[in-house]
Amino acid sequence: DGGITQSPKYLFRKEGQNVTLSCEQNLNHDAMYWYRQDPGQGLRLIYYSQIVNDFQKGDIAEGYSVSREKKESFPLTVTSAQKNPTAFYLCASSTLAGTGNTEAFFGQGTRLTVV
């Protein structure tokens, strides 16, 4: 089945450690996104990518890094510079804006807890 997969579902890390969240899609989508969601809040855009080897900062990129070495994969690293990393992280993919009116598909999210 085609879809977008995030792993792991739950992740615990000690403060000061970097951690990488996985996002893989087999939908042949060019665009991929990372969002952060805090309790009772909406989704905030961290990074997005429209093509391999290129990505742009979203609204809250500080303390995060990404890579896009393959079309299918868009991993997010939460670095020790992120002051409040505990949150629910969502990955999404879609076709490119302007190529057609298609929806974005979301993964089921990774809940990161930093202790």
Place this chain on the structure above:
Amino acid sequence: DAKTTQPTSMDCAEGRAANLPCNHSTISGNEYVYWYRQIHSQGPQYIIHGLKNNETNEMASLIITEDRKSSTLILPHATLRDTAVYYCIVRVEGNTGKLIFGQGTTLQVKP
């Protein structure tokens, strides 16, 4: 910044139609309106989208005003499983391609 404005919360009786409004007064001519919903602790789910004509699918109907500055998502017969946060999004066209979410509307369907 989000380009849409939605009420924070709404209630609806089970079996009744739920009408969720969204304002997008700065929408450009080639931008689509998308609706998603998010059930607690899950990824958002696509519902419907439109440009300027009204749209209907198996989940919902989308009514877009003639000036395109606002829209309404209609769930014709709301069930308890429709309790969720509903997001109205304007798809940014051009080189950015960003998907910007607002705070959404929390819909509570009551028995």
